[in-house]
Amino acid sequence: MAKNTYKQDEVLEEPFDIKHLLRASSYIKKYAKRMVFAILLSGIGGASGYVAPMIIQRALDLAIPEKNERLLFSLVGMLVGIYLVSVIFTTIRSRIMVDVSQSIIYDIRKDLFAHLQELPFQYYDDRPHGKILIRVVNYVNSVSDMLSNGLINIVLESFNLLFIVIFMFLVDVQMAFVVLCGVPVLCVFMVWIKNKQRRAWQAVSNKNSNLNAYLQENIVGARITQIFAREDENAEIFKDLSKDCRRTWNTAVRYSNLVWPGIDSISVCVRAAIFLSGLILFGQGNKSVGTIVAISSYASYFWQPIMNLGNIFNNFINNIAYLERIFETMDEPVTVKDAKDAVEMPKIRGEVTFDHVNFSYDASKQILNDVSFTVKPGESVALVGPTGAGKSTIVNLISRFYNVNGGRVLIDGQDISQVTIHSLREQMGIMMQDSFIFSGDIEDNIRYGKLDATHEEIVKASRTVCADEFISKMPDRYQTEVRERGSMLSQGQKQLISFARTLLSDPAILILDEATSSIDVQTEKALQTGLNAMLKGRTSFIIAHRLSTIRNCDKIMYIDNGGIMESGTHDELMAKKGHYYKLYTAQLDEVQKAG
Structure with missing residues (x-):
């Protein structure tokens, strides 16, 4: 999934190919037996229905001219029986496919969510959450029907066409060929419209994704919107995004709406040709009224599954864009994962070592450059320094939320990249600034x-x-x-x-990243006893804005310029009168002025 904001359209990393459909088939295989049963029910119901025009032909050419009431009533009874069979089988098939469709939704959504759980922080840092959310909910709902009912209907309508063609040739070979003359014209039309539809529906997908991203962001930030009286500006942005959705949707629908009229126009022309050719041949005494009516009925039946296939094709093109994006998310690499030979992390004692560690979030800026230090079990370490210096990065690497670009992070002498993530993190306690x-x-x-x-x-x-x-x-x-x-x-x-x-x-290792920033001084003093209890016997890393809270730490490290500029106890660093001294005295002056 490409990095972008709600203002930018997503760009697919690779074009759609048949591999996506083959991959999607894995979600269908487990329900194959039920789907085959549904196809058989529909096939039997549909095939029996195509006997109806032949029954009508016999009624028009035999029963009615000969005034054979017994035969006529028998034919009417057969028509009623065929109708009942068709209704019953279609109802059972619909119930089966509703359950299959919901099961496919469940399977895809479960796999997609499981993959999202494994993706690293970097993935969520770079992308609007609304664009991720729309893939799990809206897109999965859309493609499930295509993968269940859509595929079954393709098979059924194809069989329907085959049955209709067979019955047409059984009734009259010459008239059957007249009906089939419209097929080449249809093929040319469908090839022309296919690519235009796919591009149009991809644009719809992009604009809906943008709208969803902005909506999610705006709901989360509703308080900030009202604090800064941004309601009107935000409404304008939302209006523009909604206009883009409406515009692309109208364009896509215009292409989609061409399919049915196109097929219907070809159908009307073919049926006109049937009556014209039938009238000429009828005038020569070569065709009966029953034959012309039967072929006309079959021609109507013939174009119905073709129109249905056109609608399925329409829906298929619409949903390909969604399927592409679902699989694109599933293909997003899990960069922070267990090594093939990863072992369980033993019970942690608490020694933490950075061995010449290098790290950057992207190629533009190196955050940590050749950082090395060792923290003994049970020690409390405070990380201080300017914003963006890499304090949070250090504790994130200890928890292995990111992989190091170079060097190693070790706990009790064990490289954490060689242990399972679950066994590592379950022994760690992490308190972030945003609780x-x-x-x-x-x-x-x-x-x-x-x-x-x-x-x-x-x-x-x-x-x-x-x-x-x-x-x-x-x-x-x-x-x-x-x-x-x-x-x-x-x-x-x-x-x-x-x-x-x-x-x-x-936890064996405790990380407090600005964890007391939102607690007032009075509460923090009351909490200090509890904090001391939490820190006792545990290796702890503390990032705190108020430097007064870290004076009693065993070690204080000043982080800046990609490394550790100073390290020592509070008293040692104050005696040095270096970076930490300047930071501490400056903050002390601010407190005194405020007091």
Whole structure:
């Protein structure tokens, strides 16, 4: 999936080819027996229906002229029986295919979601989330019908055509060839319109994706929109994106709407040719009225499956663009994954080593350049420095959210690129600046760190980090429902819940990335006891904006210019009067001025 914003159309990495359909067949194979059964039911119902014109021919040429009432009633009874068989079989087939279609949706969506779970942070950093979301929901819904009912209908309509042609030739060979004269004209028409349709529906896909990306971004940022009174400007942007959707949709539909009138026009011309040729031959006494009526009926039947195939083709072209994008997402490489010979990470003691590590998010800027350091088990390390220096990058590499470009990251002497990601991360606790809260109750949000935790364990963890005090005052205490992203909670409350979640998981290595930034000073002082309990016996990495909170760390590293500029205790670095000293005194001056 190409990197872009809501303002840019997505560009497919490769053109569509037959491999996409062959790949899609893997989702059909497991339901092949049920689909074949559905085809048989429809085939029997359809084939029986094509006997009707021959019955009508016998009624017109034999029963009615000879006034044979017994034969006429028998023929009418046969017509009723054929109709009932067709209705019953079609109903059963529809029920089967609804279930198959929903099963295919489930399978594709499950695989797509599982792949998205494995993609690295970089993937989500570079792309609008709305463009990812539309692939999992809208596109999968669209292609599922094509992969189930669409393919079955192609088979059925093809068989229908075969049956109709056979019956036409059984009735009259000459008149059957008149009907088939329109096929070459149809082939030329369909080839002409195919490419135009595909390009038009790809444009629709692009514009819908852009609109969805902007809508998702605007909903998430609704508060910022209102704070800065951006409602009118945002409405204009949304209006322009909606106009693009309407314009491309109208263009695509114009091409799609040409299919049915085109086929219908060819059908009308062919039926006119039937009556003209039939009238000439009838005048010579070579054709009966029953034959002309029967062939005319078969001609109508003949063009019906062709029109149906045209509509299926229409839908097929529309959905190819969606199928391309679904598989493009599935083909997005999982750059951070287990090595083939990866082993389980043993119980972590806590020694962390960076061995000549190099890292960059892209080729334009090197973030870390030949960084080396070792942290002993149980040590607390503070990372300080200017914004964008690489502090968060270091802790992200320890958690292996990104792969290093060069060098190694080792824990207890084990290269983390050679252990399974799950066994590594399950022994780590990570607190980010943006504390994410899931919709549900508070207890479930805390239990996210340890799914088998008891209520007592959850309360104990909450008390340790000073979260129990505000939770106990809520309407339903730990069973209080919180909305998506914790919108009913303050930022400080969300962070305290995240602290409890992290502590409950009992990590061997603890990472706090600006984890106390949204907690007021008074609460932070109360929390300090809990933090000390969390840090005790664990290797910890702390990134904090307020430098007063990291004075007691065993080691402080000043990060800038792609490396470690200074390292030592608070007192050692203050005595040096270098980068850390300047940063600390400047912040101290600001606090004193504010006081």
